Amino acid sequence: MTPPSDKPLVSLRDVHFAYGERVVLSGIDLTVHRGQLVAIMGGSGCGKTTLLRLIGGQLTAGSGAVEVAGRDVGRMSERELYAMRRRMGMLFQFGALFTDMSVFENVAFPLREHSALPPELVRDLVLMKLEAVGLRGAQAMRPGELSGGMARRVALARAVALDPMLVLYDEPFAGLDPISLGIVGQLIRRLNDALGASSVMVTHDVHESLEIVDYIYFVSNGRIVARGTPDEIRASTDPFVHQFVNAEADGPVPFHYPATPIEALLAGEAQ
Amino acid sequence: MMNRTALDLWVGIFVAIGFAALTFLAMKVGNFSVFNKAPTYVVTAQFDNIGGLKVRAPVKSAGVLVGRVSSIDFDAGSYRAVVGIEIDSRYEFPSDTSAAILTSGLLGEQYIGLDAGGDIEMLRDGDRVMLSQSAVVLEKLIGQFLFDRASETPAQ
Amino acid sequence: MNGLLSALRTVGAMTIDGIWRLGFATRFLVAVLMHSGQSLRRVHLTIREIYFSGVLSLLIIVVSGLFVGLVLGLQGYDILQRYGSSEAVGVMVALSLLRELGPVVAGLLFASRAGSAVTAEIGLMKATEQLKAMDMMAVNPLARVVAPRFWGGVISMPLLAAMFSTMGIFGGWLIAVPVIGVDDGAFWSQMQAAVDFRTDVLNGVIKSVVFGTAVSLIAVFEGYDCQPTAEGVSRAITRTVVTSSLAILALDFVLTSFMFRGQ
Incomplete structure (x- = not known):
């Protein structure tokens, strides 16, 4: 594990966010140090993807500060x-691969858009990235011909094409078979360390994440309910973490959506 | 996807066909000629009544197209219509030429007919055609005809 | 009473929604124009879209134009020969194509062939998060995806309308001259005498430019604005075709009333 340096790359302080009336995040504090791989976990619809969008600047926080490399993302110009x-x-x-381009073109896209590199250099860089995800042989294929796991790996190569300082992962394991899931998990860890980048990963796959990440935040109902290193999480007695890690149906996260008690409803119908 | 060269070629062919079609419409159908935009000169003529004459109506002499109507205005002093006639510089007309508003066919479009006179001086840009004959207004013509018939009847 | 109120409410809601969308589309047009620099500088992006909007619509435009011309030739001859002026069939075919049918029918075909394809493509890119991914790669989708498609349509449409009219006139000629036996010289000379470059040809071209702009804007807007689901994309495609067709016919009325007021 990379020792955390003193200046964090990403820091969220007391962040609130709402879509109109619906409050999604309330009072989030989160820190990502350089070199770290941090996971944000929680049930579906708990606001973790919103968190990622805030860091990427696609959404602006209602209040609080979202800082990346010491600068407030919400106050930036386009x-x-x-x-x-x-x-x-x-x-x-x-x-989200571009369906009208080949695998090669997809990975080359950010390089071509942002640099004036000669074609041979672009080709070498793209093939290196594809080699890193093990898909150099698939460079001429089209996204439609790829399996879910392969598409995820190509997208990963594209995400790191410009050697980023921060990589964001939105549900990288969703819909993958166990083998692909393991491959993608290992790749995320390896690329993070090889690039010297930091990563934030939003997921609900506890077991894979516990294997690869440095730090975990649990989000529920727009708040951070638990945090810790994988070892701390495994040892945690927190009821939410316990329910999540052991995939129990009922617990702090209720099985029932809020409603009037069923007894009252039945009594009302009997009259 | 096809490669870039083939795509460029197709788009090139497409644009070429498109412009060929535009040229065809302009030249062959619209009878537009950019190349021999002949120089013209403008003279004016006053009419009591221009009927349905319109701007860009043809100006003909001996049935040949020699120009077009360039403007139609109303002279508030004499209460007459002032028509600007743009004539191809290749054709010169004597200064005592007369202009008449005629109709092609019984109900066709109206045009200006020029009848050359015998003067030695020629019309120049800005000159005024002195002799003019107004448009024949069908209603007046019919009214005249009925009036004449009415005045003839008692004599019989 | 309640039915009337709810009907009025529906009308009110539709009006507000319509005005809101119109304002939004206008702002969208301004944004697209402001981001057009790249699609003009990297001209290959636009050339690619001319291929998809223009070249791929070529067949349907040429074939439809030919058939419309053939029908106009037959119908025109049938009516005109009663008045003994069958040579004027060229005039009738040319004027109706240049002034109305060329821009309007080509515009309707363009909306359903190219407009719907553009909406589908952009909508699909939105539904599969490709637009968001592009935005996260610091590439503005308005500049990279929307603007080239808009300009591709704006450039293609007048050329397609001209081809449509040309093919139509050729179709009219095929019926009049070889089939019916109208004199070839009379066919062309009558046409040339009656067709004016400015009021007929140029006004038709202006119409086709306006229709091309309207259809392209509607197509990219509906695609960019659609709900990012399969259902949302299919609804957006339907809306593109319906809105474009209505826009073409309404704009045609407005333009015609300005152009042919009979000076």
């Missing part, structure tokens, strides 16, 4: 935001 995103990579839930 130009500054784009300058920051050039040093950021993001892996989308289902890869």
Whole structure:
């Protein structure tokens, strides 16, 4: 594990966010140190993807500060935001590969858009990235021909094409078979260390994450309910963490969506 | 996807066909000629009534197109219509030429007919055609005809 | 009473929604124009879209134009020969194509062939998060995806309309001259005498430019604005075709009333 340096790369302080009336995040504090791989976990719809969007500057926090490399993302102009995103990579839930381009073109896309490198150099860089995810042989294929796991790996190569300082992963394991899941997990860890980058990963896959990450935040109902290193989480007696790690149906996260008690409903119908 | 050269070629062919079609419409159908935009000169003529004459209506002499109507204005002093006639510089007309508003066919479009006179001086840009004959207004013509018939009847 | 109120409410809601969308589309147009620099500088992006909007619409435009011309030739001859002026069939075919049918029918075909394809493509890119991914790679999707498609459509449409009219006139000629036996010289000379470059040809081209702009804007807007689901994309495609067709017909009325007021 990389020792945390004193200045964090990403820090969220008392962040609130709401879509209109619906409060999604309330009072989030989160820190990512350089070199760390941090996971944000929680049930579906708990606001963890929103957190990622805030860090990427696609959404602006209602209040509180979202800082990346010491600068407030919410106060950036579009130009500054784009300058920051050039040093950021993001892996989308289902890869979001450009369907009208080949695998090679997909990985070459950020290089071509942001640099005036000669074609031979672009080719070498792309093949290196594809080699790193083990798909150099698939360079001529089209995204439609790839399996889910392969598409995820190509998207990963594309996300790190510009050697980013920060990589964001939105549900990198969603819909993958166990083998692909393991491969992608290992790749995320390896790329993070090889690039000297930091990573934030949003996921609900506890077991894979516990194997590879440095630090974990648990989010529920827009708040951080637990945090710790994988060892601390495994040893945790917190009821939420316990329910999540052991996949229990009922617990602090209720099985029932809030409703009037069923007894009252039945009594009402009987009348 | 096809490669870049083939794509460029197709788009090139497409644009070429498109411009060929535009040229065809302009030249062959619209009878537009950019190349021999002949120099013209403008003279004016006053009419009591221009009927349905319109700007860009043809100006003909001996049935040949020699120019077009360039403007139609109303002279508030004499209460007459002032028509600007743009004539191709290749054709010169004597200064006592007369202009008449005629109709092609019984109900066709109206045009200006020029009848050359015999003067030695020629019309120049800005000159005024002195002799003019107004448009024949069908209603007046019919009214005249009925009036004449009515005045003839008692004599019989 | 309640039915009337709820009907009024529906009308009110539709009006507000319509005005809101119109304002939003206008702002969108301004944003697209402001981000057009790249698609003009990297001209290959636009050339690619001319291929998809223009070259791929070529077949349907040429074939439809030919058939419309053939029908106009037959119908025109049938009516005109009663008045003994069958040579004027060229005039009728040319004027109706240049002034109305060329821009309008080509615009309707363009909306359903190219407009729907553009909406589908952009909508699909939105539904699969490709636009967001591009945005996160610090590439503005308005500049990289939307603007080239918009300009590709704006450039393609007048050329397609001209091809449509040309093919239509050729179709009219095929019926009039070889089939019916109208004199070839009379066909062309009558046409040339009656067709004016400015009021007929140029106004038709202006119409096709306006329609091309409207259809391209609607197509990219509906794609960019759609709900990012399979259902949302299919609804957006339907809306593109319906809105474009209505826009073409309404704009045609407005433009015609300005152009042919009979000076």
